[in-house]
Amino acid sequence: MRSKLDKYTLYYVYLAIAIFVVIYVSTVEFYYSGKRIIRALRNAYLKAILRQNMAYFDTHSPGEISTRIMSDMNLVQEGITSKASIALTAFATFATAFVINFIMYWKTALVLSPTFVAMVVIGSFGGAYVVKQHKIVMAQSSQASSLAEEAIASMRLVSAFGIQEHIAGKYSSCLTSARRPGIRSQNAIAGMIACSNAVPSLVYALTFWASSIFFVRGEVSVAALTTTALVVVIGAFVIVRIDPAAQALSSTVSSAEISLEEIARRSTQDPFASSGDCSATVKGDVEFRGVSLIYPSRDNRIVLHKVSFACPAMKITAILGVSGSGKSSIVALIERFYESTAGKVCLDRKDIQSLNLSWLRGQMALVGQEPRLFDATIFENIRYGELSRREKAIQESPEEIRERVISAARKANADDFITALPEGYQTQVGQKGFQLAGGQRQRISIARALIRNLSILLLDEAISALDSKSEATVQVAIEEAARQHTTIIIAHRLSTIRHSDNIIVMSEGRVAEQGTHDDIVARDGHYPSLVRAQQIYSGSSEGKLASSNDSHEGIEEAEAHSHGKDALVQDLNEKQPPDVSNFEKKIESLGLTRTLAFNVKHNSKEYPLLILGLCCSIIAGLAIPGQSVIFAKVLETLSLHSLRYHQLRNDIDLYAGLFLMVAGVAFLSWLGAGVAFAYSTEKLSHRLRDRCFISIMSQDVASSLFKPCDLTRLLLYTLRTRNILFCLTQI
Numbered sequence: 001m002r003s004k005l006d007k008y009t010l011y012y013v014y015l016a017i018a019i020f021v022v023i024y025v026s027t028v029e030f031y032y033s034g035k036r037i038i039r040a041l042r043n044a045y046l047k048a049i050l051r052q053n054m055a056y057f058d059t060h061s062p063g064e065i066s067t068r069i070m071s072d073m074n075l076v077q078e079g080i081t082s083k084a085s086i087a088l089t090a091f092a093t094f095a096t097a098f099v100i101n102f103i104m105y106w107k108t109a110l111v112l113s114p115t116f117v118a119m120v121v122i123g124s125f126g127g128a129y130v131v132k133q134h135k136i137v138m139a140q141s142s143q144a145s146s147l148a149e150e151a152i153a154s155m156r157l158v159s160a161f162g163i164q165e166h167i168a169g170k171y172s173s174c175l176t177s178a179r180r181p182g183i184r185s186q187n188a189i190a191g192m193i194a195c196s197n198a199v200p201s202l203v204y205a206l207t208f209w210a211s212s213i214f215f216v217r218g219e220v221s222v223a224a225l226t227t228t229a230l231v232v233v234i235g236a237f238v239i240v241r242i243d244p245a246a247q248a249l250s251s252t253v254s255s256a257e258i259s260l261e262e263i264a265r266r267s268t269q270d271p272f273a274s275s276g277d278c279s280a281t282v283k284g285d286v287e288f289r290g291v292s293l294i295y296p297s298r299d300n301r302i303v304l305h306k307v308s309f310a311c312p313a314m315k316i317t318a319i320l321g322v323s324g325s326g327k328s329s330i331v332a333l334i335e336r337f338y339e340s341t342a343g344k345v346c347l348d349r350k351d352i353q354s355l356n357l358s359w360l361r362g363q364m365a366l367v368g369q370e371p372r373l374f375d376a377t378i379f380e381n382i383r384y385g386e387l388s389r390r391e392k393a394i395q396e397s398p399e400e401i402r403e404r405v406i407s408a409a410r411k412a413n414a415d416d417f418i419t420a421l422p423e424g425y426q427t428q429v430g431q432k433g434f435q436l437a438g439g440q441r442q443r444i445s446i447a448r449a450l451i452r453n454l455s456i457l458l459l460d461e462a463i464s465a466l467d468s469k470s471e472a473t474v475q476v477a478i479e480e481a482a483r484q485h486t487t488i489i490i491a492h493r494l495s496t497i498r499h500s501d502n503i504i505v506m507s508e509g510r511v512a513e514q515g516t517h518d519d520i521v522a523r524d525g526h527y528p529s530l531v532r533a534q535q536i537y538s539g540s541s542e543g544k545l546a547s548s549n550d551s552h553e554g555i556e557e558a559e560a561h562s563h564g565k566d567a568l569v570q571d572l573n574e575k576q577p578p579d580v581s582n583f584e585k586k587i588e589s590l591g592l593t594r595t596l597a598f599n600v601k602h603n604s605k606e607y608p609l610l611i612l613g614l615c616c617s618i619i620a621g622l623a624i625p626g627q628s629v630i631f632a633k634v635l636e637t638l639s640l641h642s643l644r645y646h647q648l649r650n651d652i653d654l655y656a657g658l659f660l661m662v663a664g665v666a667f668l669s670w671l672g673a674g675v676a677f678a679y680s681t682e683k684l685s686h687r688l689r690d691r692c693f694i695s696i697m698s699q700d701v702a703s704s705l706f707k708p709c710d711l712t713r714l715l716l717y718t719l720r721t722r723n724i725l726f727c728l729t730q731i
């Protein structure tokens with residue numbers, strides 16, 4: 001007996017080693033493959049998004065794209081790293097249990113089969129329900145996150161309009177809509193956990209009751225009987241894990257499918273495509289030949305009607321017209337952001353459709369209506385203008401690069417204000433450049449355009465935010481640049497327009513007039529009325545500048561305004577931004593006890609529920625040792641002599657009844673703990689996110705020095721409280 005026991009003990013050791021090795025290998029493999037696949041998927045997805053045409057971005061919000069990159073890809077990663085291995089392991093366990101059960105004794109296996117069926121049904125329906133509710137929670141939460149992200153990114157606007165309360169209310173109502181399905185899914189999970197914890201006792205009751213009958217008849221041994229009981233318990237237990245894992249895997253597949261569809265989506269304007277002509281040296285003649293445009297996102301409206309005009313090379317062409325007349329649409333067509341629905345846009349008499357897109361865009365620089373800067377230094381922002389072409393081609397010394405950046409800044413009249421900043425060209429401009437004044441942002445974006453070795457300069461109301469003095473200087477820079485480039489400028493200011501060689505007046509998507517300033521003034525059409533409106537709109541300083549350039553009154557007024565802005569920026573720069581990293585450290589260093597105390601404090605309204613949950617947890621914990629005691633008693637009874645089989649049957653019936661009772665208690669206590677904790681967890685999570693958001697909304701404007709992503713991360717921190725309480729349930 002000793003030697004046999006030794007042998008089997010050794011088998012256990014071998015088994016333990018084998019289990020350790022295979023689980024280690026499978027976890028590591030799945031983990032690394034998951035990470036690698038997700039990295040590749042994220043890269044491919046971002047690249048696919050970057051190659052889409054503008055029409056795509058008209059119908060897909062940035063929030064949607066970032067949610068896909070973050071949440072959906074996380075789901076895919078989780079599916080690959082953990083759910084796939086869980087589902088496979090659980091399926092293998094279940095199949096083995098089923099086979100062993102039939103090998104041991106088929107009659108007992110048949111009696112126990114309904115347990116498997118019941119668990120499969122509970123697992124599949126419960127799992128499907130959980131996934132369904134979870135999807136609703138995800139949709140509502142991502143709506144709340146987009147709202148939070150948008151509000152935090154536009155803190156100045158929110159503060160200026162005083163709509164913090166309104167936004168906080170909207171955020172809270174999104175969270176409330178997410179709470180109900182959240183509680184429903186947690187309750188369903190609690191039900192499934194309760195079932196899986198009641199199953200072992202139920203199976204023991206059924207196995208021992210049925211097997212004792214076959215045992216008394218001498219059809220089955222004690223060993224086969226206990227093996228069957230243990231195997232069925234293990235098999236029934238894992239079924240509950242297969243279904244949620246399989247459901248998660250199917251969500252993984254569907255998330256991956258959506259991402260793969262986007263990756264496979266071919267763009268008509270793919271900047272990464274190598275097709276198209278790109279050999280020509282560019283002179284810079286731009287011509288519109290009967291061009292019409294309908295935006296894909298609003299296909300019931302013709303924005304441009306058979307527009308024809310020419311912008312001669314090395315000359316300044318000004319486009320003007322009332323708002324909505326189609327000026328920016330013309331620029332969008334030259335950049336090939338959209339495709340014309342009829343007619344041709346030509347560069348040096350070649351249809352731009354036949355040219356390589358990235359090369360074509362490389363010939364131009366665009367300064368848009370809203371000067372957008374990247375969250376980097378001024379130096380890096382100006383350098384972005386030439387990165388697409390130079391980085392690949394030429395290796396230059398830092399001094400050469402620096403000289404070019406400074407020269408571009410000088411051309412855009414930006415060098416003076418940059419060097420006056422404490423950190424000069426190394427000044428961080430903040431999110432979207434908000435740490436600079438509007439005019440300063442515009443000058444930097446002009447410098448970013450001028451640093452390019454370009455043929456066509458597109459200015460879409462690019463100098464509208466400049467004060468009169470800066471505008472006059474930038475105007476000189478543009479005129480100089482125009483000698484080397486074709487310049488197309490959309491402007492409202494007369495002072496900008498009157499220096500142009502060619503003027504195109506747009507009206508309701510059509511070219512109303514074109515010619516030089518003097519030509520079209522003489523025609524007495526749209527232009528003079530626009531000029532008059534312009535003079536009224538611009539006020540005295542602009543009018544004076546237009547008629548006599550040496551008036552200083554308006555310039556001084558504008559300068560004072562500009563200095564005021566600069567002083568504010570200086571002020572903001574001097575204020576040390578709140579140290580987010582410290583704040584994060586503070587959160588991290590709260591420690592388990594203080595975090596728990598914090599959670600308990602914020603959960604005070606749910607004390608009765610929490611106490612109920614705790615009591616249920618303790619009772620649930622007692623069930624397992626109770627089960628073991630009865631199990632030992634059963635084994636003792638099974639060793640009774642054949643003469644006392646009558647007593648054996650009676651005792652086994654009693655123990656089967658006790659097992660049934662334990663199953664009932666386990667089910668109720670696990671359910672009670674799960675539901676109580678689910679409810680209070682959701683409440684706590686909602687309350688914390690709400691409070692965190694309100695406190696962010698009530699910060700002063702200087703808080704916008706926090707990066708929005710840091711603030712949204714703070715909101716995510718509050719989500720972790722959910723996990724803490726979930727862990728509590730497990731403890």
Ligand SMILES: Nc1ncnc2c1ncn2[C@@H]1O[C@H](COP(=O)(O)OP(=O)(O)OP(=O)(O)O)[C@@H](O)[C@H]1O
Nearest residue numbers: 058295297298303322323324325326327328329330
């Ligand atoms: N991406 C778009 N999708 C759908 N319609 C658009 C889009 N962009 C512009 N439009 C519409 O096209 C028309 C012309 O717009 P566009 O921006 O070219 O006018 P604009 O003359 O430049 O105006 P503003 O001077 O105010 O900038 C407008 O009616 C506008 O609503």
